[in-house]
Amino acid sequence: MEELRMMLVDDEERFLSTTKKLLAKRGYDVVTATNGSEALELLRIQNIHVVVLDVKMPGMDGIETLKAIKRSFPLVEVIMLTGHATVESAVDGLKSGATDYLMKPTDVNDLIEKVEEAFSKRQVLESRIRVAQTRSFMKSPRDIIRESEET
């Protein structure tokens, strides 16, 4: 079982630093980014399971970032952080592939709860992938050897 790795994306630096500290005290490893492009960069380099993404950001905004992430890293779970309190942006986010949404201002505990939920979903997905892959391996040793010789 891998350890949960998450990323926080928000344009407020202070929010990132303090939340990171709080989460660290609870034993979580957190990566932070202040804008969408930085977030995508980090996703390329590191293996991240859950992204908590602020909807309203200057430059590449939340929904755009969400769509980009889902395009390039479909397995990454994204939780929208919306200060809008408008159902639309949450609905938009969910339709565009977000796993869940949180309303600002959030409680750290609520945040952790949602992240864990998303992570377990990710784990279930990963285990299913492995099962599917294993099934394909289990076809015949000769096929496996042939495949490994071909690659």
Added chain:
Amino acid sequence: MWRLYKRQEAMTKNHYATMRRTLLGVMILVPIIPFIMILAVGYYYFATSLETSTVATMKRIVEDHRQMIDSFLEERKADLDFILHIYHYGDLAEPGNLYDVFEQLQKESQAFVDLGVFNEEGIHVTYQGPYKLIGRDYSQETWFTQVLKEGCYISDIFLGFRRVPHFVIALAKEEAGRKWVLRATIDTYMFNGLVEKVRIGQTGEAYLLNSKGIFQTERRSGGNLIDKDPEKIEFPASGGIKTFISEDIRGDAFLYATTWLKNKKWLLVVRQQKSDAFGALRSAIYLTLLVTLLGGGAIIGTAFYLTDRIVGRMEKMDEDREQLSGQLIRASRLAELGEMAAGFAHEINNPIQIIKNEQALMEVNLTELKEAGEIEESTPLEELEDSLHQISLQISRCAQITQAILKFGRQTEPVSRDVDLREFIPEVTSMVANKASVHGIDLKQQVAEGTPPIHGDPGQLQQVLLNLFNNAIDAILARHGPQGGELVVGAGAKEDGKVKIFVSDNGTGIGPEDQKKIFSPFYTTKPVGKGTGLGLSVCFGIIGKMGGTMEVTGEENVGTTFTITLPRAA
């Protein structure tokens, strides 16, 4: 700024004053000018026709009268002529015969006073009559000399030997180379009566003047026989009736009609006081003046009244329009404010989030320090912890407020769903709980247990309730000040199965007149700038769209209750 406003006000007042003057001017002049013209023309024609007809009547009277007098004289002449032809001088020289003749003559006409025969020398030979005239010598008398010359003569009034005013008709005849004269005296009194008896109005009179202006008959208004007529009137040159107006010596104006008699050079004068003759004209003048005054007064009065009404109405319309535009401006400003509030709430959320996080971190660090034994329990520590806790609470409160604002400011399509009032009402009430408690208002909730759910957009329902709450709080504050206010919100089922929601307060109350109008748009009892008058009319509309009704009850200085009735959710 105030001066600018005052000047604008003065300009507006000027504008109305000018309008008023113009309207007044037009409304008075336009009817009055034709009115006066009609009256003037009518009066002129009336006056002219009256004058003409009066003068015509006068002329007719004069003509008829003249004819009558002329006839009289003609007949008397004819009577004498008859005698002259039948009898000879010798016959009539006998007194006895003359007496018979005279008797016959008097049967013809009572106008004959006496009868006399004169010889060529002018001696009164025979006489029948009351006077002692026999033997008198008349050869020097004008009438005698004239009658010998002309054969027929009517004299003017003269005294004669009898020393009594009279006039005579004399005829002369030639017989056997000698002339003789037959003369009769006409009864002055009777003749007078004949001439005088003409009725024309109140002051009409007729009299005869000779060519020298001497009265031949008495004038009713003063003028004795043989006196000279004091009024200097023009004598017409020849025949024909002459009418004119002249003033007498006393200054009264008279309408005169004069004509010469045919049988004698006497002027028949008929006159009537002008005021009498044209009396109808005088009353016409009075009547016209009266009508002018009344009509003019009515026109002017109506003009003033109508102008007042019109200008007043225009002023009111302008006022209303200004008020409306002011309200529109306020309404749009409020809408802008609403949007600003939403933006504000968005912005605030970020700092609030950060503060929340920092507070959480502080709590965690403090716990760590305590567990590591770095700090000891003490009062300051307790207070620190307490403060941290408070911060957390207040942050939650901020969050709730911004959530409420943002929910309220949403401009999404109303989304109807079933709403459980037992949860919903407390939720909305809590939004004003603080405001209420700050103002010393006792906030009570009476949501009945069995309250059925209703179907509607919770956002709009919240809007309605908040509006009612805010109105109630304002009313309570206006009446009670900082203490003693009571606000009750409740819900329950009605007998007919519908659901009722009520908001009750003990504020200033609403009078019966205002209660009727209170759901109208732009109706507000609040002073200018405070309140648009939109709230209740919008609420009324919202409830109506939900299929419900809204009512207000209450009394001034007691309180007000708004009751919403909605159908229950199916």
